[in-house]
Amino acid sequence: MTTLSETPIGRLRWAVADSRTLTVRALLHWARRPGDLAVGLLFPVMVVLMMGYVFGGQMDVPGGGGYRAFIVPGMFAMTMVFGVETTFAAIAADAARGVTDRFRAMPAASSAVIVGRGAADLLYSAASLAVMAGCGLLIGWRAHDGAARALAAFGLLLLLRFALVWVGVYLGLLAKGPESVTAVQILVWPIGFLSSALVAPDTMPGWLGAAAEWNPMSATVTACRDLFGAPVPDGGSWAAQHAALMAVAWPLLITAVFFPLAVRRYRALGR
Structure with a gap:
């Protein structure tokens, strides 16, 4: 006789329940370490203030417009990537602490550990965006084209973060320990800075600007600037001219590649 847990619907319910439990676990860890949470949320605020006040008066935006309106959407996206x-x-x-091995020994859905981690990180990123948006409003940034378009922009930012969660999960399962984060920084920081987040790609050398325009982060930044009503430098590539489409397509492609890889890697641990 087939039990409910052996049916597709039963397995889905089981996976959702396990994922919810592990999401709550991660959130409780943050609640028990409010200092770490505060520092994590204050860092992007510091970056916004620094870019807005230290560099804001020295930078010209191609096509006109204020640099603060230009830079804040870029800093939103940088936070998602980092x-x-x-x-x-x-x-x-x-x-490294053996927690993952204990989870694997439990009768839990194999996807629950990474989905729970991903959900918790997405909630944390939403909180970071809220704090950064508040800081942006204080320094003069505004969403000029209405609440609906602003919410769409925040949705694109979280979609990018959702996709990159699975990159972080997969690399974390490959790593020998958290000290390997330096290798991830070597990968992530060029992606963040080789984009349209801080400067317009047409100010770069031709080949470098073309690479920046095809950067997934640039697609999100450009689409968000348009949705917020911020200055959007003209781009010559197909990717720059269809930024909204690419801001959806890139995260879906990244998720389609790295989510199965992360699940497969988790199942292969200890073999």
């Missing part, structure tokens, strides 16, 4: 390091460190630390 979140890969947070996911990586958490997954690698659990693996």
Whole structure:
């Protein structure tokens, strides 16, 4: 006789329940370490203030417009990309301490550990965006085209973060320990800076600007600037001219590649 847990619907319910439990576990860890949480949320605020006040008066935006309106969407996206390091460190630390092995020994859905981690990191990223948006409003940034378009922009930012969660999970499961985060930084920081987040790609050498325009982060930044009503430098590539489409397509492609890889890697641990 087939039990409910052996049916597709039963297995899905089981996976959702396990994922919810592990999401709550991660959130409780943050609640027990409010200092770490505060520092994590204040860092992007510091970056926004530094870029807005230290560099804001020295930078010209191609096509006109204020640099603060230009830079704030870029800093939103930078925070989403740098979140890969947070996911990586958490997954690698659990693996190094044997926590992941204990989870694997439990009768839990194999996807629940990484889905729970991903959901918690997405909630943390949403909180970071809220704090950064508040800081941006204080320094004069505004979403000029209405609440609906602003919410769409925040949705694109979280979609990018959602995709990069699985990159962080996969790399964390490959790593020997959280100290390997330096290798992730070597990967992530060029992606963050070789984009349209801080400067317009047409100010770069031709080949470098073309690479920046095809950067997944640039697609999200450009689409968000348009949705917020911020200055959007003209781009010559197909990717720059269809930024909204690419801001959806890139995260879906990254998720389609790295989520199965992360699940497969988790199942292969200890073999």
